[in-house]
Amino acid sequence: MIVFRYDKTYEGLLTAIFDAYFRKTFPDKLLGTDDIEPMFAEESFTVITQSDKAARVWKSLEKKLSANACNMLTYVWLSEEDGSDELLFQYIRKTVDSKRTIETNFADEVVLKVHKLAMKVSKERLRMIQFVRFQKAADDVFFAPVSPDHNCLPLVIDHFKDRFADQKWILYDTKRDYGFYYDLKTVTEMTLETSARFSEGKLDEALMAEDEKLFQQLWKTYFKSMAIKERINPKLHRQLMPKRYWKYMTEKQ
């Protein structure tokens, strides 16, 4: 068994592919730098992440794959699911080795798996767009804490930047403890020092803007009065709006 170690970054993964082709040996397993080596490993190679190598691999992928498929690879990476890096490695290897593009061959297991995982992330990305709830703070910043299963915050920034261009906002991932701040001009990545306070999903009342509570109350009232009691269907309700998002949603708090 051949094992590659790398720093578990996207650039690192692309560098690993470069190195594999250069060495003409392909890993059976990808490990993080500090992971314990499995038994019976014949060979262990440590990848040193280099951005120029990664860029070359990405460039050649862009030549062989549609923009859509390239996006899909990024989505799979952001899924943070176990083994998604090995799946990407297999997909990229298939792409490089094949004369014509493989991206629409859904009868191939790897292609279908990549497609499905990317769809899963894309679904959660959409759910962020749907279910993020901003609360207006006293300093006029609109604040929204979230904790998605997949790391999909970077994928929704453009949407919110265009939509809420005339208000300052923060989108914050409490699970990964980082977020994005929009200051009416640009979006910057940031980490809050006091993020532990928002794990309940609510902004402290002392920090709220003056009529924030009223609007939250208005929204709750509206949400309640929209339901038609003759048609109540809790199972469908949870299916469409999974419970794990509720704690951040005003109408469900």
Next chain:
Amino acid sequence: MNEAILEKLKVLAESAKYDVSCASSGTTRKNIPGGIGNAQGWGICHSFTEDGRCVSLLKIMLTNNCIYDCAYCINRRSNDLQRATFSVSELVELTIEFYRRNYIEGLFLSSGVVRNPDYTMERLVRAIKDLRTVHRFNGYIHMKSIPGASEQLVHEAGLYADRLSVNIEIPTEQNLKLLAPEKDHASVYKPMSFIQQGMLESKEDRRKFRSAPRFAPAGQSTQMIVGATSENDKQILQTSAALYQRPSMKRVYYSGFIPVNSYDNRLPALKQPPLVRENRLYQADWLMRFYEFKVDEIVDDRYPDLDLEIDPKLSWALRHPEVFPVDVNKADYSLILRIPGIGVKSAKLIVMSRRYTKITGSALKKMGVVMKKAQYFITCNELPVHTVHEASPEYVRKVLTEKKFPKSKQTDQQQLSLIFE
């Protein structure tokens, strides 16, 4: 904004909730510098009510006062209920503040008719004009055009709204007259054609000048109440099919009748709204819009009503065994679409993938085909267990409609057997 508005919001949302239209799709609009909001072509649902319906727009009435007395409507003149009216500025502020918090995708504005149709329509138009011009709001706006409003006002509304709608409510004129004697279909079809005319003119103008204003770019929609009157599914679907012939009609909504005025004996007494029938009608509607089905393939004189036990596509397939089995490796896309258990997505995946390899049963399963249904209607690389011919349509129907034990009962049984052991 103050606390008093809470009560108004409650009353006016209660009054608007029976309108089932909720889509926010069909227009893409970017934000403008200094403006707020944009619109996405595919629409975004921001929440779901406990009955499982999507909330994408602030669906609200300007007022629930009404001069009409329609039997099916909660806001009818003769009902003794709390009445409220928003001022234009209250409504506009509420929309903007809800939008800023990402609660909604835009506004769905309707209203009871006060004084006369034009008086009401004018105030609705003022609200959406304010949103667009004063607040530079670029989110989605759906406005209900008031039946009987003048062409001028409909035209002005189309300049600010993404979608305009006029509800048919009751599919046949005769039954509409029975439940809403003050209304007729002409007052619905007239504004519908104003809207269509406006859209076609704007399209023509934009061909010459790219900067010409857009008119209701997301088209128009309408709603029919199902189960309040005696129409069968054939009459309902034929009405929809005729409406879809119009180039501007994007959606027809079906609303299972909810007896909000149960004292009125012109209405049927129902224990439960006809939800299954409503669902089947939507499935039939999809077949017409996305699956290339004609209305008389779905319902005809022999089968004027949709089958409540099985979906309309399966029902069609069982009535037409001669079309099957279909070879998924060779058949046209449109024929693959007709196989029960295969949707638009998997049909596309199949057509794309078969250029590489022969498609097998297990590959179909992985692509998301519901093999439980599809297996009787296809041949792929392997031989199927048995097709609809060998098994007979009656058998297939029986297998697919068989009720399984509810989960709770199964566990009960298991516990019992454990005790007796």
